[in-house]
Amino acid sequence: MRTKLKSLGMATAVGIFAMPALAAEEVKIGVPSWTGAQAIAHLLGAVVEMRIGGKVEYVPGNNATIFQAMDQGKGDIDVHPDVWLPNQESFTKKYVDGAGTVTLSSNPYEGNQGFCVSQDFGNKMNITDIADLGRPDVAALMDSDGNGKGEMWIGAPGWASANVNEVKIRDYGLLDFIDPIRAEESVKTARIKDSIAKGEGYAFYCYKPHAVWYMFDVKMLTEPTFDPAKYVMVQPSDDPDWYNKSSVATKDALKNVQIAWSNSLEGRSPAIAEFFANFALTADDVSGFAYEISGKGRDPAEVAREWVEANPDRVDAWLGL
Numbered sequence: 318m319r320t321k322l323k324s325l326g327m328a329t330a331v332g333i334f335a336m337p338a339l340a341a342e343e344v345k346i347g348v349p350s351w352t353g354a355q356a357i358a359h360l361l362g363a364v365v366e367m368r369i370g371g372k373v374e375y376v377p378g379n380n381a382t383i384f385q386a387m388d389q390g391k392g393d394i395d396v397h398p399d400v401w402l403p404n405q406e407s408f409t410k411k412y413v414d415g416a417g418t419v420t421l422s423s424n425p426y427e428g429n430q431g432f433c434v435s436q437d438f439g440n441k442m443n444i445t446d447i448a449d450l451g452r453p454d455v456a457a458l459m460d461s462d463g464n465g466k467g468e469m470w471i472g473a474p475g476w477a478s479a480n481v482n483e484v485k486i487r488d489y490g491l492l493d494f495i496d497p498i499r500a501e502e503s504v505k506t507a508r509i510k511d512s513i514a515k516g517e518g519y520a521f522y523c524y525k526p527h528a529v530w531y532m533f534d535v536k537m538l539t540e541p542t543f544d545p546a547k548y549v550m551v552q553p554s555d556d557p558d559w560y561n562k563s564s565v566a567t568k569d570a571l572k573n574v575q576i577a578w579s580n581s582l583e584g585r586s587p588a589i590a591e592f593f594a595n596f597a598l599t600a601d602d603v604s605g606f607a608y609e610i611s612g613k614g615r616d617p618a619e620v621a622r623e624w625v626e627a628n629p630d631r632v633d634a635w636l637g638l
Contacts, residue, residue, distance in 0.1 A: 342371035347383035354399035356606035363621035379475035390581030424597035428572035433523035456494040458518030470521040528607035540568035
């Protein structure tokens, strides 16, 4: 009996030591190019590291790449930090409503999109509405390359909103006066600063929340009131002939902006998935983050960690404490 017990004890001990250690909570966070998304990505990561004790990896990518990775559920990218709807509706319809592989947060903040000019340029030239950009005298002051047309930044490559804005410029009748420009957001920010310093004309796609409202004295132009009958947008992910099949001659509706994550995360890192389900921000939160990063040139990770330390009650609520 003693020999049997001894053998059983050794077998149990071997079995215990042979078991794999419990996997740590970990997540790979997608990081799109715009500042607000970068800020939220690092805030999510800071909470995971500082309060959950998990591991975080940041993975740069555009909307299509991030959603495809979340759909695959292999952990290559687990979360999109800043999903603008209906801008990115083609992705949510495919992966949230259709495939059912991605979860969309039910705690959005509100976003507003439009076109902006500096207060100085707008006041000098009496620019208040998007149609004013089609005036020859205004367009001439926005022409920096001498081709006879003004330039307007419409968004970064890969942005669904840039596609909408390209259609808008056509359908607002501005193509004879304005060249739509796609470039990284840093290019736009530098151009705003330079145009104000030199007293030049410049117009650009703008949205709230964003650091630009803290960084420069700018104003959003009026557009025709949102009318769903005049807002028919087909994204490239839905149809290669999207530009010809789209028709947008109205302001965008106010947006709902939230995070989305892979359904596979719940099985791999349940505490992180639960945190994501409770996570909620305001537009003012995001504008503040963006200003610290874009306006002051601070590291997003540093800003995020500082915010987590300064707002323990809100973080506790996200964690269900």
